[in-house]
Amino acid sequence: MSGGLLLAQGEPIIPDFGEGSDCVVENRFFCPDWVRDNWAGVIQPALLQHVKLVVIAVAIGFVLSFAAALVAHRYRLVEAPFTAFSAVVYTIPSLALFQLLVPVTGLTVTTVEIALVGYTLLILFRNTLEGLRSVPPDVLEAARGMGYTRGQTLWRVELPLAVPAMFAGLRVAVVSTIALATVAALVIPYGLGYPIFLALREAFKTEIVVAGGLAVLMALVADALLVAAQRALTPWASARRLA
Amino acid sequence: MSWLLAADLGVFADALRFVADERTLILEKTWEHLKLSGAAIAIAIVLALPLGAWLGHLHRGSFVAINLANVGRALPSLAVIAIGLAFLGIGFANVALALVVLAVPPILTNAYVAVDEVEPDAVEAARGMGMTRRQILWRVELPMALPLIFAGIRTAVVFVVATATIAAVAGGGGLGDIIVNRAAYGLEGVVGAAICVSVLALAADFLLGLVQRLLTPPGLRADVHALEPDVTTGVTRL
Amino acid sequence: MSGAAAEIVFDRVTKRYPGRAEAAVSDLSLTVPAGEICCLVGPSGAGKTTAMKLVNRLIDFEEGDITIGGESVRSLDLTELRRGIGYVIQQVGLFPHMTVAENISTVPRLRGWEKGRTRLRVDELLDLVDLPAEDYRARFPSQLSGGERQRVGLARALAADPPAMLMDEPFGALDPITRARLQHELLRIQGAVRKTIIFVTHDIDEAILLADRIAILREGGVLAQYDTPARILEHPADDFVERFIGSDRGIKLLSLRRLDELELAPLDGAIDLRASGDTTMRDALSQMITHGSRSLVVVDSEGQPRGVVTLDALAALAE
Numbered sequence: 001m002s003g004g005l006l007l008a009q010g011e012p013i014i015p016d017f018g019e020g021s022d023c024v025v026e027n028r029f030f031c032p033d034w035v036r037d038n039w040a041g042v043i044q045p046a047l048l049q050h051v052k053l054v055v056i057a058v059a060i061g062f063v064l065s066f067a068a069a070l071v072a073h074r075y076r077l078v079e080a081p082f083t084a085f086s087a088v089v090y091t092i093p094s095l096a097l098f099q100l101l102v103p104v105t106g107l108t109v110t111t112v113e114i115a116l117v118g119y120t121l122l123i124l125f126r127n128t129l130e131g132l133r134s135v136p137p138d139v140l141e142a143a144r145g146m147g148y149t150r151g152q153t154l155w156r157v158e159l160p161l162a163v164p165a166m167f168a169g170l171r172v173a174v175v176s177t178i179a180l181a182t183v184a185a186l187v188i189p190y191g192l193g194y195p196i197f198l199a200l201r202e203a204f205k206t207e208i209v210v211a212g213g214l215a216v217l218m219a220l221v222a223d224a225l226l227v228a229a230q231r232a233l234t235p236w237a238s239a240r241r242l243a
Numbered sequence: 244m245s246w247l248l249a250a251d252l253g254v255f256a257d258a259l260r261f262v263a264d265e266r267t268l269i270l271e272k273t274w275e276h277l278k279l280s281g282a283a284i285a286i287a288i289v290l291a292l293p294l295g296a297w298l299g300h301l302h303r304g305s306f307v308a309i310n311l312a313n314v315g316r317a318l319p320s321l322a323v324i325a326i327g328l329a330f331l332g333i334g335f336a337n338v339a340l341a342l343v344v345l346a347v348p349p350i351l352t353n354a355y356v357a358v359d360e361v362e363p364d365a366v367e368a369a370r371g372m373g374m375t376r377r378q379i380l381w382r383v384e385l386p387m388a389l390p391l392i393f394a395g396i397r398t399a400v401v402f403v404v405a406t407a408t409i410a411a412v413a414g415g416g417g418l419g420d421i422i423v424n425r426a427a428y429g430l431e432g433v434v435g436a437a438i439c440v441s442v443l444a445l446a447a448d449f450l451l452g453l454v455q456r457l458l459t460p461p462g463l464r465a466d467v468h469a470l471e472p473d474v475t476t477g478v479t480r481l
Numbered sequence: 482m483s484g485a486a487a488e489i490v491f492d493r494v495t496k497r498y499p500g501r502a503e504a505a506v507s508d509l510s511l512t513v514p515a516g517e518i519c520c521l522v523g524p525s526g527a528g529k530t531t532a533m534k535l536v537n538r539l540i541d542f543e544e545g546d547i548t549i550g551g552e553s554v555r556s557l558d559l560t561e562l563r564r565g566i567g568y569v570i571q572q573v574g575l576f577p578h579m580t581v582a583e584n585i586s587t588v589p590r591l592r593g594w595e596k597g598r599t600r601l602r603v604d605e606l607l608d609l610v611d612l613p614a615e616d617y618r619a620r621f622p623s624q625l626s627g628g629e630r631q632r633v634g635l636a637r638a639l640a641a642d643p644p645a646m647l648m649d650e651p652f653g654a655l656d657p658i659t660r661a662r663l664q665h666e667l668l669r670i671q672g673a674v675r676k677t678i679i680f681v682t683h684d685i686d687e688a689i690l691l692a693d694r695i696a697i698l699r700e701g702g703v704l705a706q707y708d709t710p711a712r713i714l715e716h717p718a719d720d721f722v723e724r725f726i727g728s729d730r731g732i733k734l735l736s737l738r739r740l741d742e743l744e745l746a747p748l749d750g751a752i753d754l755r756a757s758g759d760t761t762m763r764d765a766l767s768q769m770i771t772h773g774s775r776s777l778v779v780v781d782s783e784g785q786p787r788g789v790v791t792l793d794a795l796a797a798l799a800e
């Protein structure tokens with residue numbers, strides 16, 4: 001999979017949609033029959049691959065950022081270097097980062113995952129750390145005064161209170177990663193980006209709309225699931241405030 | 244870990260040599276890249292900034308203004324570019340349009356939030372001293388909101404510089420032309436252009452961070468992470 | 482440490498912060514008898530909060546010693562020490578992610594009490610601080626008013642039945658009406674539980690109302706006077722104390738005494754103004770002034786007149 005497949009500038013576009021309905025041949029906005037015929041063969045596998053890409057990347061990114069945030073919460077010195085590193089990674093354009101990793105990890109899923117993990121670090125790290133630090137001083141003093149050990153304060157007070165901030169970070173990370181993972185298709189034939197990429201060559205509207213639409217839908221569903229999970233985990237945050 | 248053994252790190256040296264040897268090509272593509280990004284950003288600012296600031300001033304439309312950033316984050320840029328290409332056709336103007344669509348949300352949302360969240364006490368005091376609505380907007384709200392407004396522009400710039408790379412697949416030109424064409428330029432060309440575009444993005448982010456810091460009134464400087472990318476409005480990078 | 486109240490003794494305690502010339506607490510010695518409320522008062526910078534926090538070693542000290550029930554606070558394990566002392570602060574510090582019941586049972590759970598016992602204790606304490614358990618158990622702190630939060634804070638501090646309590650301006654952030662109500666609630670609760678309480682406040686009236694003994698500290702954490710409220714008002718040790726308790730100390734003194742203590746004059750003619758024998762002399766004085774009367778009839782619990790008290794008699798006592 002390389003640039004050779006791509007459309008070079010100025011090359012004439014010769015639509016070739018093969019056998020198909022009038023809708024497909026005329027390349028209308030959306031052809032349900034094409035989706036029906038290609039769901040099992042093209043769309044569904046790409047969707048599952050996409051979910052896998054995102055879940056693995058966010059899971060690894062979360063574990064790394066969480067550990068780094070715990071360390072930085074204890075040792076402030078760690079914060080600046082980790083933030084600087086993840087900010088640089090975050091700023092590198094994804095297509096460039098994929099290509100920079102290719103000489104090291106090849107044209108593999110690993111390459112894509114490393115880059116996707118890299119993009120989650122900044123938001124997850126910063127939100128977790130800010131969550132841990134957001135605990136009001138009087139609450140910490142009460143915990144200390146009642147004889148909570150440092151570990152008990154962390155696990156029973158600081159971490160539970162950091163959950164809303166962590167979820168806010170997770171929501172951004174998950175939604176961004178879903179969108180970002182489509183670019184992986186420019187490196188390997190994997191995920192929802194691949195059907196878009198193939199359709200791009202022929203400007204085949206239905207496939208672009210379906211795959212792109214599924215990526216947006218996936219982001220919305222994931223976001224809604226995370227909101228529901230957060231509500232369930234932090235009943236105190238949504239409890240009715242006293243006027 | 245077999246891939247580590249197979250890793251061909253010499254490519255990075257070749258890539259730097261490629262950049263040095265082909266500097267005319269690189270400069271030409273960088274210029275295209277900047278033109279494309281600049282055009283998209285300029286249009287997005289003209290469209291989004293006044294609207295966002297005005298809505299913020301009125302404290303209206305928060306639902307739309309804030310959720311626009313969330314929707315923007317969920318839009319895969321590849322799909323936006325692909326749709327632009329499929330419906331509008333190939334070329335600079337159409338790619339620039341797709342980039343505008345992606346740059347508007349962070350600018351609009353930040354402008355809205357920046358003006359909306361200007362300390363009510365300061366506005367109240369200004370009203371108490373007899374400032375007109377227009378004076379309040381220009382002398383109190385906008386100066387105080389400027390750092391955050393600029394943070395949104397900075398986010399959008401870095402985002403657009405990154406996304407313009409992908410625009411190459413739709414004939415947008417720029418450094419992406421080299422990155423997506425391994426057949427013509429080889430791995431060293433691809434990696435060399437990837438390095439260039441990374442440097443471009445980092446430099447843009449850094450310079451805009453400096454400007455953002457200068458724009459921040461000294462009294463507010465302590466609480467602004469001016470030199471870090473803004474993740475609150477969220478960026479989907481390409 | 483739990484159960485019966487314990488005597489708290491400060492023995493020549495000095496606390497210096499590094500890099501500061503003046504000590505925060507200087508050579509402080511005082512004994513708080515078991516079951517009494519000791520109020521630490523003084524201007525800001527007098528080290529009253531510091532002195533209190535030395536007891537549960539939220540602030541550590543090197544010179545001198547503090548004992549609770551005869552045991553040095555420095556010989557005890559830090560977490561055990563703190564779990565054995567109730568702690569109440571001005572901002573309450575309730576855990577926002579825990580319900581009222583979970584907040585109150587914090588220390589019992591740390592100590593591994595079994596669930597049934599903890600639940601009974603929570604209900605008992607909610608009852609003690611006058612919050613109906615049925616209604617309040619499952620609420621979160623965000624669903625409580627300021628006064629309710631401090632009641633829960635008090636219940637939380639009492640949960641494991643500690644022999645001693647530390648209270649750092651617990652009512653300082655409340656409105657005057659809620660504060661007055663909670664002050665009287667505290668006295669009622671103290672009547673039932675009899676803890677040894679060290680109570681920090683900057684409000685001398687609060688100290689006079691609550692304290693069995695008041696320790697007045699001056700800048701640099703020097704003890705200016707330690708005595709009962711009445712004796713401090715009657716015999717301030719020096720100019721500093723006199724200024725601190727205010728020029729109206731005579732009237733403050735009247736707030737400590739009740740009409741029952743007075744020799745009453747015989748009934749004489751028709752007087753409209755009436756008050757029961759447990760009214761403070763200060764309140765009686767206030768009533769007379771408000772109604773423009775120079776005397777007042779003291780009645781017994783049946784409402785039968787017992788005698789008359791005059792404005793002049795009260796004024797003489799306040800001098």
